[in-house]
Amino acid sequence: MAVWTGGAALLTQLLLLVLAFALSAVIGIERERQYKSAGLRTHILVGLGAAMFTLVSAYGFTALGMPATDPSRIAAQVVTGIGFVGAGVIFVNRGNVVGLTTAASIWVTAAVGMACGAGMPLLAIAGAALHLIAVGSLPTAERMLRRRSGAAVTVRIDPRSAALPELLERCEASGAKTRIEDLRRSGDGVEVNVHVRGRQAETDRLVASLGSIDGVLSVAAVAARP
Numbered sequence: 001m002a003v004w005t006g007g008a009a010l011l012t013q014l015l016l017l018v019l020a021f022a023l024s025a026v027i028g029i030e031r032e033r034q035y036k037s038a039g040l041r042t043h044i045l046v047g048l049g050a051a052m053f054t055l056v057s058a059y060g061f062t063a064l065g066m067p068a069t070d071p072s073r074i075a076a077q078v079v080t081g082i083g084f085v086g087a088g089v090i091f092v093n094r095g096n097v098v099g100l101t102t103a104a105s106i107w108v109t110a111a112v113g114m115a116c117g118a119g120m121p122l123l124a125i126a127g128a129a130l131h132l133i134a135v136g137s138l139p140t141a142e143r144m145l146r147r148r149s150g151a152a153v154t155v156r157i158d159p160r161s162a163a164l165p166e167l168l169e170r171c172e173a174s175g176a177k178t179r180i181e182d183l184r185r186s187g188d189g190v191e192v193n194v195h196v197r198g199r200q201a202e203t204d205r206l207v208a209s210l211g212s213i214d215g216v217l218s219v220a221a222v223a224a225r226p
Contacts, residue, residue, distance in 0.1 A: 013055055016051060016055070016116045016117060016119065017048065017052065017055075019116050019121055019124065020048055020112065020113040020116035020117065021044060021047065021048050023109075023112050023113075023116070023124055023125065023128040024045075024046065024048060024109050024112065025040060025043070026132070027047070027105060027108070027128060027131055028041070028042065028043030028044055028109070030132060031043060031105055033184070033185070034184060035183055035184065035185075035190075036099075036102045036105075038089045038103075038105070038106055042106070043105070043106065046082065046109045046113065047109045047110065047112055047113035050078050050082070050110040050112075050114045050117065051113035051114065051116045051117035052117065053075065053077075053078045053114075053117070054074070054075050054078070054116075054117025054118055055117045057072075057075050058117070075114060075118075078110060082106060082107055082110040085106055086102075086103035086104070086106045086107055087103065089102045089103050089106070101135065105131065108127065108131050111127060112124045112127050112128050115127060150176075150195060150196050150198065151195075151196045151221045151222065152181075152193065152194075152195055152196075152221070152222045153194040153196055153203075153206070153207060153219065153220070153221045153222075154191060154192070154193055154194075154218075154219070154220045154222075155167060155193075155194065155210055155216060155219050156186060156190070156191050156192075156216070156218045157189055157190050157192065157213075157216050158189060158190075158215045158216075159185070159189060159190045160215075161214060161215025162215065163215030164192070166214075166215075167210060167213060167216070168180075170206070170209050170210060170213070171194060171206070171210075174198075174205070174206040174209070175198060175205075176196050176197060176199070176202040176203055176206055177196070177197040177198055178194055178197075178206070179194070180194055181193045181195050189217050196221075203221065207219055207221050
């Protein structure tokens with residue numbers, strides 16, 4: 001295994017760290033825009049830490065004159081450790097598991113950082129680009145494939161209000177089955193997309209109930225295709 005020494009080698013390592021920082025930030029910005037619990041800073045730290053661990057594992061000990069070791073040992077522990085970080089953003093909300101995509105995003109960010117640390121920048125860039133495609137364009141197709149009979153309810157709320165917790169409580173208390181599909185900023189408000197399955201009367205009551213919440217700007221319901 002080659003030992004990186006000298007100014008040129010140090011510059012290469014620093015550039016790989018900067019690349020890990022940049023790619024992790026791009027992934028984190030996408031999660032931040034979706035108001036996820038793990039956003040920009042978390043993804044940067046995960047990617048940067050994974051890259052540093054990989055660099056240290058591969059070159060740190062030999063650079064000190066110690067015998068060559070298996071560089072995969074620390075890298076393998078990074079994969080295990082990321083599992084604990086990802087588990088921290090997964091929780092259950094009204095019977096639905098929430099946070100799996102963000103946990104997977106953290107996992108991919110660690111892989112991107114490790115690819116940078118291993119000296120494979122093109123692989124890291126490709127991984128980050130494919131991640132953005134997966135979380136950017138595929139959710140629309142996924143919703144179309146998973147959509148069943150019911151209604152798609154779009155609720156716009158004032159981000160300065162406390163309407164969101166009340167909205168979640170009323171969805172849970174309604175007689176219809178509800179699932180929060182998306183939450184994002186839209187203009188001067190926050191847009192919450194709720195998929196509702198149930199009888200038309202239950203859906204109508206839920207729409208009226210959500211519209212009466214203080215801080216709700218508008219509620220629109222569209223029948224979903226069966």
